[in-house]
Amino acid sequence: MGQDIFYRIEELKKKLHGDLKYDPVTRVIYSTDASVYKEKPLCVVWPRNKEDIKEVLRFAAAERIGVIPRAGGTSLAGQVVGNGIILDVSRYMNRIIEIDTERKTARVEPGVILDHLNIYLKKYGLFFGPETSTANRCNIGGMVGNNACGLHSLIYGSTRDHTIEIKAILSDASEAVFGPVDRETFTRKCGLETLEGRIYRNIRDILSDNKNRETIYNEYPDRKVPRRNTGYALDLLLDSEIFNENSGNKFNFCKLLAGSEGTLAVITEICLNLVP
Structure with a gap:
């Protein structure tokens, strides 16, 4: 990747409502989080809205550059550090x-x-x-x-x-809403001719495979252990009424997105359960 990439980054900057910087000071500041890991990013973007996120993802796909979603930067294991484009939602997307x-x-x-x-x-x-x-x-x-x-x-x-529920932007800059779905909705989602549809078909094929199911049942951490953040929570998706007729749980991709460290989609909106 040559210096001419920064000319194209300038063109990206013109399309954004938010901010974009790639000066040495900004890149050094964003080269670390709360951990000891350090890697200088290509640039930092502070999106104002989902349209900015879409522009960044389209640019990144065309240039074959990684995108690292970042929020407060309190990660302890370098999760928001990388040599691609840092997408910091903390400045503007905080309503x-x-x-x-x-x-x-x-x-x-x-x-x-x-x-x-x-x-x-x-x-x-x-x-x-x-x-x-x-x-x-x-x-x-x-x-x-x-x-x-x-x-x-x-x-x-x-x-x-x-x-x-989570509203998110996928890697092809399309929008998706992930929440609890019943069998009828799951089947309909699998029929979509979009990236979202491919994702539903992919998880259907993975979790319908008996060998995969056996591996997940036998090798994943004990479900009785409440604090287990290793890997993607495929076992929780498997324990849904779509794949287990004895389960009373709705299928919800939020189970997978939580703990995925921004590797699956860029979140734009979250619906949370509250307690009294």
Whole structure:
């Protein structure tokens, strides 16, 4: 990748409503998180909306460059460090969109800080259960990516347990909404001639394969262990009424997105379960 890439980055910058920087200071600042890992990114983008995210993903695909979603940057294992384009949602995509007190849900953008959300919820007698030691600076999007737990995880569980629905942008810059689906909806999704449809067909084929099912049942961590963030949670998708007729759980791709560290999609909106 030569220096001419920065000329094309300038063209990308003109298309964005948000900010884009690639000066040496910015790249050094974003070369690390709360860990000891360090790798200088190509540039940093602060999107204002989902259209900015789509532009970045289209550019990245054309240039064959990686995209690293980033929120509060409190990761302890270099999860938001990389040599591609850093997509920082914390600056602009930080609105609390809606609170539904009857359903006890909150709809937020990924850049909302956990403490800010809970302070806002206090007047409703509600809060978001998972609590991290970095609550005054970590973002909800990062909590989903990391499947954050916290001090009282045995009581409130992890972020995955409270993630109801996710709106996201896929790698081809198409939009998708992931939430609980019944068998009829799952079948309909599998029939879509889109990347979302391919994703549903792919998971159907993977989890319908008896060898894969046996491997997941035998090799995944014990389901009784509540704090287990290793790998993608395929076992939780397998334990749904789509693949297990004895399960009372709806199939929900949010189970997979939580803990995926931004590798599967770029989150633009999250619907969370709240507790009194």
